[in-house]
Amino acid sequence: MADIIQLLPDHVANQIAAGEVVQRPASVVKELMENAIDAEATLVKLIIKEAGKTLIQVVDNGVGMSETDARLSFERHATSKIRQAEDLFSLNTKGFRGEALASIAAIAHVEMTTRPENRDVATQIKIEGSKVNSQEIVAAPKGTAIAVKNLFYNIPARRNFLKSNQVELRHIIDEFQRVALAHPNIAFNMYHNGAELFNLPVSNHRQRIVGIFGPKTNEKLVPVDEETDLVTITGFVGKPDFAKKSRGEQFFFVNDRFIKSPYLNHAINNAFDGLLKDKVHPSYFLYLSVNPKSIDINIHPTKTEIKFDDEHALYAILRSAVKHSLGQFNVAPVLDFDRDATMDTPYSYQEKKPSNPSISVDANFNPFAETVEKNPSVKKHTYRKADTASWESLYVGVESKSVGIPIDFNEIELESDEVTGSLFEQKTKEDQSTTYQLHNKYLVSKIKSGMLIIDQNRAHQRVLYEKLLEQMTLKGGISQQLLFPLSLDFSTADVALIASVKENLENTGFIFSKMEGDTVEITGIPFNITESQVRLIIDQLLSDFQNEVPDAIFSQVDLMAKSIAKSTAIKTGMSLSVTEQESLVNDLFACKEPTLAPDNRPAFITISMDELERKFL
Structure with missing residues (x-):
C-alpha cells in the first residue's frame, strides 16, 4: 500500500x-x-x-x-x-x-x-x-x-x-x-x-468609560474596590435604575485582558438580586488582578476564556465586593429599624448655619376696628369689616310671606321616578359583542366550530409587523412633526449602528435632523407612536440588532419591523374596550399570516365544541 x-x-x-x-x-x-x-x-x-x-x-x-x-x-x-x-x-x-x-x-x-x-x-x-x-x-x-x-x-x-x-x-x-x-x-x-x-486621550478608567459610552454614563457608575490575597478588584458597576435589556455594557478584565465568564457574570447578577426588573441586565466594568500562575489563558484560541484555580472563592469575593459597593453608596436599600428618618437633615441644609427668627409685634393692632393700619414703616395693610348687606338681602320678606300660610303637600309637584330614556341604548341580541377580554391578556371569541382564544399582544404584533413591512418596502411611512426636536444620547457605537439603518427608519416615519458623536436628534416620528415611546423603540432595536446580527438588507428590514412592533404593541394587562377588541380581531384576520406572531409563536388557539364537551365527561 x-x-x-x-x-x-x-x-x-x-x-x-x-x-x-x-x-x-x-x-x-x-x-x-x-x-x-x-x-x-x-x-x-x-x-x-x-x-x-x-x-x-x-x-x-x-x-x-x-x-x-x-x-x-x-x-x-x-x-x-x-x-x-x-x-x-x-x-x-x-x-x-x-x-x-x-x-x-x-x-x-x-x-x-x-x-x-x-x-x-x-x-x-x-x-x-x-x-x-x-x-x-x-x-x-x-x-x-x-x-x-x-x-x-x-x-x-x-x-x-x-x-x-x-x-x-x-x-x-x-x-x-x-x-x-x-x-x-x-x-x-x-x-x-x-x-x-x-x-x-490618555486618562483613567472612569474617564475612558465615559469617553467610549458618552457623558451620561458618568452618573450611572458606582465604584468597586476590593483587595484580597487571591484577587484585587477595581472598576465600576452601573446603578440598578440604568440597567438595560441588552448585555452590551458588561466587561470583565483579568490582568488587563478582556474575558467572557458566565460563572462570574452570575456572581454579579446575584449581587444585584432584588434590585433589577425582569429581563434587564446590569452594567459593569470590572478589572481583576490575579497571579498569572493561578490562571490558564490557553483554553480558547482567542484567549477570551480563562480557567481559574479557585473559582468558588473568586465568585464569593466578587459578589461580596459588588454588594458592599451598592450598599456603601446607598444604591441598595437598607433597613434600619432604630433610625428615625424624620430626624434626618436634608442635604440642602447640611452646610447652612441656623439663624435666630425675628418676631415683630404691632401693639396698636385692633381686630374690631373698622380700619386698622399696621406699621406704616413696613407695609400698609387694611382690614375691613365684612359687608353683610348683600347676603342679608336674600332673606328680606321671606319671613312675612311664609308665616301663617299653611302648606298643602298635595299641591307640591315631585319629580317622577319613571325613567323616560336610557343613557345607553339596550343592545339587541344581534348587536351584542362577539368578543370578551379575559384577564386583560386574551380575547375570547366564538366561532361556528367552538371558541377562539387570541393573545392580544402577539396579535397586535402581527398586525403592526405587516403594516411596518409594507411601509418600509414601499417607503410610505407617515410622519408627524415634533414641536421641539427630541435629543437622545447613545454610545458612539450605537450611533454608528443607527446611522447604518437610518434610511429604513425614515421609511417608517422617523425624521433625523442630526446624528453626531453620541447624540441623535429627531424632528419627526411615525404617526402611530408617541414621543415617550421613541427611546424604548430605539433601545429595543439596538438590542435586537446586537443579539440577532442580521446581514442582508431584507433581514435588516425584517428585524426592524419585528423590533418596532414588539415595542409598540398592546401589552399584557391592558384593558381594551369592546370596539378595540373587535377591531384587533378584524385586523388580525386581515393579515397575510394571522396564525403566527412575528417571532413564529402562535397568535391564537381554537377549542372545538367536541373538546369542550370532553372536558365535562
Whole structure:
C-alpha cells in the first residue's frame, strides 16, 4: 500500500491556522492592537475601510523591530515572549509579534513598516499569501505600521461568509472598545472610511468609560474596590435604575485582558438580586488582578476564556465586593429599624448655619376696628369689616310671606321616578359583542366550530409587523412633526449602528435632523407612536440588532419591523374596550399570516365544541 500521509506546505498550514486565529476582520484588529500594546506604544491608531474588508491598518509609536525581527515575525511559531513551555503559565503580555502575523499574511495582502528607536531607517516588508514580495529600506517614524488589505482574497468561501458592513463594523468596534477600556494609559484613535469614530486621550478608567459610552454614563457608575490575597478588584458597576435589556455594557478584565465568564457574570447578577426588573441586565466594568500562575489563558484560541484555580472563592469575593459597593453608596436599600428618618437633615441644609427668627409685634393692632393700619414703616395693610348687606338681602320678606300660610303637600309637584330614556341604548341580541377580554391578556371569541382564544399582544404584533413591512418596502411611512426636536444620547457605537439603518427608519416615519458623536436628534416620528415611546423603540432595536446580527438588507428590514412592533404593541394587562377588541380581531384576520406572531409563536388557539364537551365527561 502506498504512503498516504504527507507534510503540508507552509502556506497551506498557515491558511489552516488562520481559520482559528482569523474568523473575521475584528479578529485581525484584536491581534494587531494587542501587538501594538506589547510594543509599549503610547498612541495607537486604527484605520478601517469598508468594515475591514478592504483595509485594516494599525499604526503605533512603540519600540519597533529590527530588520531581522521584522522578517522572522511572519514565520510560524515565531515569538518574542516564550522561551520554554513553562512560560505559558506566567504570561503578562497580550500576544506575540509572530504566529498571528503568519496566519494573517497567509490570507491577505500585508504591508509592514517598522523602525526601532536606535535605527535611522525603517524596514518595509510586503507579503501576499505567505509569499514575501519585497523587503526594502524606507524612511518612517519610530514604531510599527501594519496594513492588512483584501482579507480572505485567496479563500473566497471564507469571504462569502462575512456579514454586511454594518455587522462587521459592529464587531470591530466591540474589539476596539475592549482593548481601549483595558488600557486607559494609552491614547487610541479609530477612523472608518475617513471619518473619526473615537478619539480617546490618555486618562483613567472612569474617564475612558465615559469617553467610549458618552457623558451620561458618568452618573450611572458606582465604584468597586476590593483587595484580597487571591484577587484585587477595581472598576465600576452601573446603578440598578440604568440597567438595560441588552448585555452590551458588561466587561470583565483579568490582568488587563478582556474575558467572557458566565460563572462570574452570575456572581454579579446575584449581587444585584432584588434590585433589577425582569429581563434587564446590569452594567459593569470590572478589572481583576490575579497571579498569572493561578490562571490558564490557553483554553480558547482567542484567549477570551480563562480557567481559574479557585473559582468558588473568586465568585464569593466578587459578589461580596459588588454588594458592599451598592450598599456603601446607598444604591441598595437598607433597613434600619432604630433610625428615625424624620430626624434626618436634608442635604440642602447640611452646610447652612441656623439663624435666630425675628418676631415683630404691632401693639396698636385692633381686630374690631373698622380700619386698622399696621406699621406704616413696613407695609400698609387694611382690614375691613365684612359687608353683610348683600347676603342679608336674600332673606328680606321671606319671613312675612311664609308665616301663617299653611302648606298643602298635595299641591307640591315631585319629580317622577319613571325613567323616560336610557343613557345607553339596550343592545339587541344581534348587536351584542362577539368578543370578551379575559384577564386583560386574551380575547375570547366564538366561532361556528367552538371558541377562539387570541393573545392580544402577539396579535397586535402581527398586525403592526405587516403594516411596518409594507411601509418600509414601499417607503410610505407617515410622519408627524415634533414641536421641539427630541435629543437622545447613545454610545458612539450605537450611533454608528443607527446611522447604518437610518434610511429604513425614515421609511417608517422617523425624521433625523442630526446624528453626531453620541447624540441623535429627531424632528419627526411615525404617526402611530408617541414621543415617550421613541427611546424604548430605539433601545429595543439596538438590542435586537446586537443579539440577532442580521446581514442582508431584507433581514435588516425584517428585524426592524419585528423590533418596532414588539415595542409598540398592546401589552399584557391592558384593558381594551369592546370596539378595540373587535377591531384587533378584524385586523388580525386581515393579515397575510394571522396564525403566527412575528417571532413564529402562535397568535391564537381554537377549542372545538367536541373538546369542550370532553372536558365535562
